[in-house]
Amino acid sequence: MLKKVLTLVLISTLVLGMVSVASAQVKIDYWHYLSGVNAEIHEAKVAEFNELHPDIHVEVLYTGNQFATRDKLMTSVAGGQPPHVALMDQFWPPLMVSTGALVPIREFVDPEVYFADYNQISLDTVTIDGEQWTMPFSMSNQILFYNKDMFREVGLDPEKPPATWDELVEYGLKLTRDVDGDGKTDEWGINFTTRANVGAVYGFITFLWQAGGQIYNDDFTAAAFNNEAAVEAVNFWIDLAHKHKILTLSPPQEGFEVGRIAMQVSSTSSIAQTAAKVDFDFGVAPLPAHKEKVTGVGGSSMGIFRTTPEQEAAAWTFVEWMANEQNNLEWSMATGYTPLRKSVLNSPEYAQYLEENPYIQVVIEQAEYARARPNLVSYADVSRVLGIAVEEALFANIDPQQTLDNAVLEANGYIW
Amino acid sequence: MVRKWKRLGHEQTKTALLALLPSFVVFSVFTIYPIFHSLYLSFFNVSLVATTKRYVGFGNYTTLLNNPTFRRAITNTLHYTMGVVPVGIFLALVIAVLLNNRLRFLGFFRSAFFTPVITSMVAVSLVWTWMLEPNYGLINSLLSKIGITGPGWLTDPKWAMTSVIILSIWKNLGYNMVIFLAGLQDIPAEVYESAQIDGATSIQSFFRITIPMIKPTLGFATIMSIMGSMKVFGQIYVMTGGGPANSTMVVVYYLYQQAFEFYRTGYASAVAWILFAVILVFTIIQMRFFRTDY
């Protein structure tokens, strides 16, 4: 009888104990927009975090591609029901900060000390008015993918990718071909995103910088993308499409991957995915330069939203763990993203990885002259106006001066 | 006796109030109140995500009318309407006249033309986006078989609006056809028979009998199509996102973008009220001239 009672007591204590553990567990909602292999790696990491932290449970949710996620995030912030943590593209935080929904990093740690290990460029992407609002998570830059087999077919040296705009045109002309002889081009020299609503402006800004131009004036009080350099950059795009005809404005889907496009401006974040997909000799090169040698930086950071102190603390634990040395190393090696921490960049493991993956070496070399887009609230609007103006001039094949002048006027309406 | 009726009348009022209550509450709260609230908001500089609100008078309206993108949206909406309405009405009328010949398989034909009407705009827009894909899509593949290089339907600003117009005509054809068919069936057969005896050809009787007899229906369908065209949104969202180069930016898409992508609540409310005012004008025209007896 006593035994029975004891067993009962024991069991109930156990059950109660489990219940209390369960209720002490903090639940964290985490939204991201990664897809494909990167999403699999990322979500596996989150699962690992949950294993290691029984007191926190992170519920991970894919909320659609970047554009959909940004909209959903803003709606949820507007509705006062944001997730606890979200992965954000580089240009969202300024807007989020203006709504007061984000918790700045200094509420958890001293940024001076904590970010000492971070590269300057990765900090640039998350600094708004001198303050770090989000945790840098991944960083990529723009890079040239090329198909070495196609280079060989037209007699180009596969180890000598184009280094300048002029060479890009010269190579592109050779690589653009009508293979089946039906009078229609079916292989093109170069490709990049030209549609404004899928982010063409990100790529264009790099061309703008290469031509020596700027988006804003020096003190960021007005838009400045209608000077000579900007016109030259737009004209270069127009020439690629309409004069040299080596860029098609209706590219075949996954044209580079299936071997119908010889060179493509891409993000370093898709190196691993592309290398795994293609069955030709795949090459990666720095972007061809013009007046300046520069590439654009893209990236994402993790933001913590205002909720309860308890949840914010759990969110910080999660965010910090995801970005710690070991995980930053693993993430960089699995995806091709650039390490954010100096310690990771200089680690022997990463050095060995670079040796095994010469593609990535290019990325690291480029990181030296990579440039981040300005972190301003007006950036989202200004860049949208710019993107549409470029698209308009490019598709209509018209002198871009007038279009850019009008766009600068419209953009200035968003800057104050 | 009089008292009994009074009592009955009183009861009827109570019953009626009870019966009307649910629907009245729902659309007072979600239609009547919002339309006035939206007017109120249109006089403020207010964001969906921030808490501050600043009175700007007609500021939003003047900004709006000077904004090149909004102006573009207006001309594009007109362009769309001019593309969709005349062709759509004409085609629907022709098909209705052909169907009105006491044909066999009427049910099949009617269903075939009507199916696009009932299917979701999102789904059919996706299907058309795929058909219009420049390199692998059905349309360009068929064109290349007869030696024509098809354009980048949705990627070329010169063609994008045309593509959206084609989809929209296809989608709504069946609706107008059904309306016309009903109108045609009200025309007595004797009228045609006597015209035939007088030696009129079918083309002549189409213009001399059919058109005048279904004028009210024609007017009704035209006004309804115009109003529908001003509200075009779903196909734009799915197929073009207003692009390329704003070539398919229309009023409702502009409203959506301003309100739910850029969170300019006050500004977008001004767009909503301009849209509402224009639709109101057409509604009044419709009620004045084509009023069916309520």
Added chain:
Amino acid sequence: MNSHKLRTTISRSIIYIVLLTLAVSMLLPFAWMLLSSLKEENEVFTYEMTWMPSKITFSGYHRALTQQPFLLYGLNSVLVSVIITTAQVVTAVLAGYAFARLEFPGRNIVFMMYLSAMMIPAQATIIPAFILIRKLGLLNSYRGLTLPFLATPFGAFLMRQFFLSMPKSLEEAAIIDGCSRAQVLLRIVLPLTKPALATLGLFSFMTAWNDFMWPMIITTTANMRTLQVGLALLSTDIYPDWPMMMAASVMATLPVILAFLSAQKQFIQSLAFTGVKF
């Protein structure tokens, strides 16, 4: 055969040919959707377009249900549409009956209000409606998805027209026999209005099922999305998986097409009768 008859036969054949051609081209997109949905992921990217899948595969459907939560989206769509349809039929019957049969002060004014509300485009009220739902804390919930649509002026209008077209005598006899209004409505009127109810039900279901702007803006997480929202989000992919998207489109359109085909005659007739655009 005399020449007149011959002419008639020829012109009728021409009409049939023209109509058949047009009908086939109307249905072509649906055929293309179905055929594409049965192809392998990369089979759609061929230089030479092919109509038929080289091998019929359901992998597109499989991807739609596993890589994307289309099953969940479908369940949400069913739930939301059923709630809206039921509520709309009930509220429309009540309001329509009140307008058609009950005498009360201000009836015409109230009815005119209903009619005018019908003219207000949903796009013009969507911002305040969103703000209201947000204030009520109903973003991303079934209540938020359905509340604004539980009653429509159109439904009240449609039912009123049907009630008006029915003879009054039966109801009057029942009332003299001592039936209450509720009994009259349930036992006598409703059984006679089954066709109208079917039409209204089908119409409501279709509109709710196909609606997209509202669910798009008020759902924030995948578990609350409807099919249309899920589909629309697919369209933003830079590298679309066409067979999967076509499979999802088939799943999103089939229920409505089947419902329509089962009641098409009825539906089209009452549509022409009311002449209301949707």
